[in-house]
């Protein structure tokens with residue numbers, strides 16, 4: 001096949017792909033190009049001189065750069081056959097292009113492999129989706145050490161790299177590092193998406209902020225191990241590479257067998273981090289959200305975990321059902337502790353049968369009560385896990401992942417079932433299926449509380465890749481058999497949040513921390529890639545069980561109302577005042593959730609001790625602003641909040657809507673603007689003087705455009 005270039009277009013974006021001997025490369029990704037701009041022009045403009053002290057013919061940064069093509073950076077593809085056949089040099093054999101999709105087949109005669117790169121450019125979200133598939137066309141087994149999904153060259157102008165990670169109960173923290181010669185690498189070997197490293201990054205320059213500036217966002221939709229890196233080569237070129245991290249020996253392809261990389265989702269913005277977030281959100285809404293839940297308003301949850309932990313009995317649950325219904329809860333979720341012998345976290349995982357001691361009449365009386373109170377019922381499960389102290393383990397000790405003869409490590413007293421075994425898949429499906437057939441359950445909270453540190457299958461071969469696919473398959477099987485059931489992805493909080501799992505689930509449990517101050521940072525990082533309607537956000541107890549911090553009910557509820565709202569506090573312990581405030585907050589959420597779950601997120605630039613964002617309807621008819629003070633202000637009086645993104649010439653009436661009773665400090669300023677009308681231009685350019693607010697307080701403002 002001749003060397004060629006192919007263009008993909010969305011309404012506002014063009015991508016130019018160069019297909020040539022040596023590999024396929026993205027040579028342009030930016031604003032939509034006019035027909036007058038030819039590919040030849042782009043290639044001419046890209047002509048480079050030989051770098052000082054470097055090879056004569058510079059090897060292109062292709063989607064899968066290889067040493068066999070002269071590339072000396074991190075290869076995108078690393079394979080061998082018993083130590084030979086590693087020098088991959090890919091040549092094009094076929095390309096099928098449409099307006100917004102492309103599939104290119106490449107082949108290496110020397111190593112006997114075929115690669116297929118797939119591109120889709122989604123018009124409304126401007127999201128580029130890329131993946132690679134690798135096939136062994138030789139007659140002997142092919143060892144695969146690495147096969148990235150995407151390697152993307154980018155401009156040196158983008159000299160900042162933002163990644164997202166943290167730890168249990170403080171996930172999705174943004175971390176910005178200046179790009180430098182060498183590599184910035186995030187590797188995850190947790191065997192699940194992880195608390196430590198979200199498989200995503202944003203490339204930008206130092207001037208980019210929430211509302212302005214250039215940024216590229218990339219996300220790997222995969223719930224296993226990953227490697228995310230940004231390299232700057234000595235010759236000055238820069239690239240980002242995202243792919244699965246494979247363990248030693250994990251992938252060996254027999255003749256004719258293929259490896260499919262996860263998908264990378266990428267988009268670019270000239271409107272700062274907000275522009276990126278809006279495109280990721282649009283994509284989730286258009287493409288990942290299942291038709292079953294599209295357009296449905298998410299229900300307000302009550303979850304029993306922090307109220308009861310393992311003390312789940314009719315006597316403890318029943319009073320919560322009544323209290324939950326009284327404050328406007330719509331779905332009651334029974335968390336951990338309901339199945340046979342599960343009195344604490346040391347036992348019973350795997351035995352997915354209702355505990356007859358705790359529930360002699362089964363769950364039916366509880367569920368009936370929940371229904372009678374006008375709520376749906378949801379149930380917690382953790383299918384992938386097993387406690388050694390369980391009937392399942394006693395019957396099938398051979399069903400767990402291990403790396404024998406190394407000692408078996410426990411995490412939360414549990415091990416991981418080998419879901420790649422069909423018998424395990426069937427057992428788990430049958431258990432879940434039986435529960436869903438017997439009981440009227442609208443929702444499963446699908447938890448996963450340990451890493452896969454010892455992910456060896458029966459023959460000792462590492463199976464993280466297969467295990468992830470097996471989990472997706474089990475979720476799909478449950479969904480297909482019970483389409484009415486929504487599923488939440490939880491993994492000790494937010495350790496399984498990615499587009500791979502989101503394609504099979506309906507909600508993500510963002511974090512085990514319900515500390516509303518920490519939550520603002522967690523939700524801010526999370527919201528770079530995920531929209532509000534999949535972001536589980538609960539009002540926790542007065543004193544946070546994780547941080548020990550005390551925050552007011554008005555603040556806790558004001559933070560939770562901007563996600564898929566829920567309550568996890570022990571309602572029996574709340575004062576009458578707190579219950580009134582909570583129920584008012586739930587009402588505010590219900591009144592505005594159609595906007596929160598469909599609007600554009602516009603995070604506002606603030607001082608460091610503040611946090612502010614707006615959710616505006618696409619038509620800019622209405623918007624909600626959340627403004628929070630996190631810590632003491634550095635100067636005597638607060639500054640102004642600039643509110644960009646509304647229609648410049650339209651007039652908006654401003655109304656504070658939360659908290660219902662503002663503290664006296666805020667009164668003067670709020671009285672001056674309440675019920676008044678301002679143009680979008682005035683709000684953006686002049687900005688609103690902020691009121692005095694104490695640390696740990698927030699304000700929600702509504703803006704409605706005049707017809």
Ligand code: DGJ
Nearest residue numbers: 305335336491492493512
């Ligand atoms: C970890 C989850 O993140 C919590 O919300 C809760 O469901 C516990 N597991 C239950 O064991």
